[in-house]
Amino acid sequence: MSANLDNVLLLALANDELDKFLVGEPFYFQEAKNDYEEPQNIVAAFDLLVLRYWQQTRDPQFPVRWVTALLKILATYPDRNRAIYVAASWVWYYRFCLSKKQAQPEGLYADLFEVDMGAVALALQRQLELNKAELVQDTRWAGGSWNSQNGQNGLWGPLMRTALVVRDKLGGPDFVPANL
Template sequence: MIKEPGDVLELALQNDELDRFLAGEPFYFLETKDDHDDPQNVIVAFDVLFMPQFKARNTPLPQMFVQALLKLIANYPDRNRALYMAVDWVWCYRYLLQKKQMQPDGPYASLPIIDLSAVANDLKSSLEEQKEHLMRDLRWAGALWNSRLGLWEPLMRTALHVRDKLGGPDFVPKNG
């Protein structure tokens, strides 16, 4: 059976498993043609799956997105994967929101304003708690070619970029 991308998101929404989609968990992994090693191709997923929903004014999706991120951070069994992916989704959203602000009638005109403050609070405390584990995790952007401190270093770079260049939210840990 070949999965259509929209079917994958619809199934995740119907089954209350959007958190598993955000984590890029198999069956919910979005197949794309690139060399990214990440668990989910967040930018493609946002463009191909979320933006059509926002254009159609799927009003519950922004709140479902926030709740799924909170669920991912709190309950996903692989804590490092959960944090890595949650940070990536927050970065992607803020990056696209900045594009919308620069080009209000452009391709991201229908991107809603989503309050991610609760997600930022949970991310900040979870990153603080997981620091030692993240520093030893050499998966994805934490690979030796990209980081001296495992996943911790790229996550801190992203957290600072979101706060300082993309207008927040601030989830930079105190022990960063």
């Protein structure tokens, strides 16, 4: 990993712009090496930056800052669908990593921080409920026809699959909307 990658997260923290890192705004964007676009390469950003930062610093404020930044994007980010999509992806990948920690106590995620994601789940659930119609119409990222049933459900379908996996297979938190 290059020092430049380290500096992206460090700069976001120093500039109080962790929210911009989470949504993948330019400069804080980590490109996905996939066949499709993503607003942020969450897997790489988490493993190469967040996890590494945590392992190197054990910054006791970081887990709370991370949750606070997720809540901030859900409450204030202008592109509501992007905020919902990345927040759900961050929650999913964090819970996936925690499941790896439990399965392999000596593995890569052995010392991953544990933080209550309940407030994020509630905010995410509320935003999903409020923005369903817009999410169904949004064909960006995983909402593209390549990932939707009959190309008809935009981001809503992938977000519902993510919410159900987090709740049913990764131990929560539950952000499945009432209007599923």
